Amino acid sequence: MVQTLTILGLESSCDDTAAAVVQKTGESKVEILSSVVHGQTELHSAFGGVVPEIAARAHAEKLDLCVVQALDAAGLSLRDMDAIAVTAGPGLIGGVMSGVMCAKGLSAATGLPLIGVNHLAGHALTPRLTDGIAFPYLMLLVSGGHCQYLIAQGPEQFTRLGGTIDDAPGEAFDKTARLLGLKQPGGPSVETEARSGDPKRFRFPRPLLDRPGCDLSFSGLKTALMRTRDQIVAEKGGLTRQDRADLCAGFQLAIVDTLAEKTRRAIALYLEQEPDDPVIAVAGGVAANSAIRSALESVCSHIGVRFTAPPLGLCTDNAAMIAFAGMERFEAGARDGLDLMARPRWPLDQDSPAMLGGGKKGAKA
Numbered sequence: 001m002v003q004t005l006t007i008l009g010l011e012s013s014c015d016d017t018a019a020a021v022v023q024k025t026g027e028s029k030v031e032i033l034s035s036v037v038h039g040q041t042e043l044h045s046a047f048g049g050v051v052p053e054i055a056a057r058a059h060a061e062k063l064d065l066c067v068v069q070a071l072d073a074a075g076l077s078l079r080d081m082d083a084i085a086v087t088a089g090p091g092l093i094g095g096v097m098s099g100v101m102c103a104k105g106l107s108a109a110t111g112l113p114l115i116g117v118n119h120l121a122g123h124a125l126t127p128r129l130t131d132g133i134a135f136p137y138l139m140l141l142v143s144g145g146h147c148q149y150l151i152a153q154g155p156e157q158f159t160r161l162g163g164t165i166d167d168a169p170g171e172a173f174d175k176t177a178r179l180l181g182l183k184q185p186g187g188p189s190v191e192t193e194a195r196s197g198d199p200k201r202f203r204f205p206r207p208l209l210d211r212p213g214c215d216l217s218f219s220g221l222k223t224a225l226m227r228t229r230d231q232i233v234a235e236k237g238g239l240t241r242q243d244r245a246d247l248c249a250g251f252q253l254a255i256v257d258t259l260a261e262k263t264r265r266a267i268a269l270y271l272e273q274e275p276d277d278p279v280i281a282v283a284g285g286v287a288a289n290s291a292i293r294s295a296l297e298s299v300c301s302h303i304g305v306r307f308t309a310p311p312l313g314l315c316t317d318n319a320a321m322i323a324f325a326g327m328e329r330f331e332a333g334a335r336d337g338l339d340l341m342a343r344p345r346w347p348l349d350q351d352s353p354a355m356l357g358g359g360k361k362g363a364k365a
């Protein structure tokens with residue numbers, strides 16, 4: 001008889017409440033039967049960032065509904081599940097706790113096994129869900145809360161080559177949008193403005209390019225942008241549309257150049273492992289940026305490494321990636337008990353030194 005494995009996943013580590021059902025039949029590709037995401041952008045928009053207390057409350061209110069919707073959309077019930085996977089960290093602790101408590105309740109009521117998942121592993125394993133990519137592959141996670149280069153060697157084995165020492169790029173995009181009076185989330189707004197801007201008019205710093213390695217830093221870039229903005233305002237009394245577009249274009253190009261060079265270095269380190277079929281995957285909300293995407297694609301085609309990026313809905317926070325990462329852990333024999341802890345910090349690579357900073361979207365560890 002062909003064995004079917006069906007997992008319910010829950011995600012609530014930042015500002016998206018999500019539930020999903022994924023299924024694997026025999027050796028076939030894993031299928032996403034449903035994926036429900038309730039974003040909280042509107043709840044936080046007046047505050048210029050995610051308010052942890054508001055986020056946690058909203059997760060607690062919405063998780064049940066998400067689970068019902070995900071099961072309905074999959075046409076299944078809790079009885080059809082083999083396990084419940086839940087993000088157990090890293091992230092905003094109130095939100096992570098909401099998800100973990102909900103999953104524990106479902107597990108206690110149904111007797112289904114509970115699997116705690118590292119949110120970053122969810123992102124990092126997504127290329128296996130979408131494209132069946134084999135280990136080891138190189139992963140660049142770029143979002144509002146994360147920025148790191150990882151070599152994925154197994155479902156729970158990751159080597160971090162480098163990451164941000166302060167802001168994540170998405171955070172830098174969001175802050176830039178705020179400084180220029182553009183709407184949140186900042187990434188898409190800045191990208192749209194940048195299209196009509198001259199990227200050469202303002203030259204912003206390319207942080208840490210002068211230092212070896214794959215670490216990144218983006219907080220100085222935002223400060224440089226603020227100074228330039230203030231200078232223009234002091235000279236001309238305000239910003240014109242063109243000023244704003246040129247600032248966005250210059251800022252975006254600095255990020256593009258930095259990520260392109262650091263990616264070149266990360267690929268060189270990855271290739272030292274002599275993978276049979278070298279692949280670099282990129283995920284996270286910032287991977288939606290077409291200038292960044294095409295720069296990374298061109299770096300990869302130059303070096304001769306395959307480039308892949310999950311579809312956007314699976315790049316940003318979702319529960320299908322958590323259900324899938326849970327499935328990988330489940331198949332490897334992992335089970336968690338009702339003593340599963342919610343963790344604000346949880347580095348994927350336990351051997352690598354802790355990174356600095358928490359950021360508006362929680363721990364980046």
Ligand code: KG4
Nearest residue numbers: 143144145170185186187188285286289316
């Ligand atoms: O992965 P994500 O949904 O959430 C986490 O941070 O985990 O990423 C959201 C981030 C936001 O900071 C948003 O501004 C950024 O991704 N983003 C973009 C673009 N679309 C979203 N940044 C640059 N260009 C974009 N087109």
Ligand code: ZN
Nearest residue numbers: 123143316317
């Ligand atoms: Zn995330």
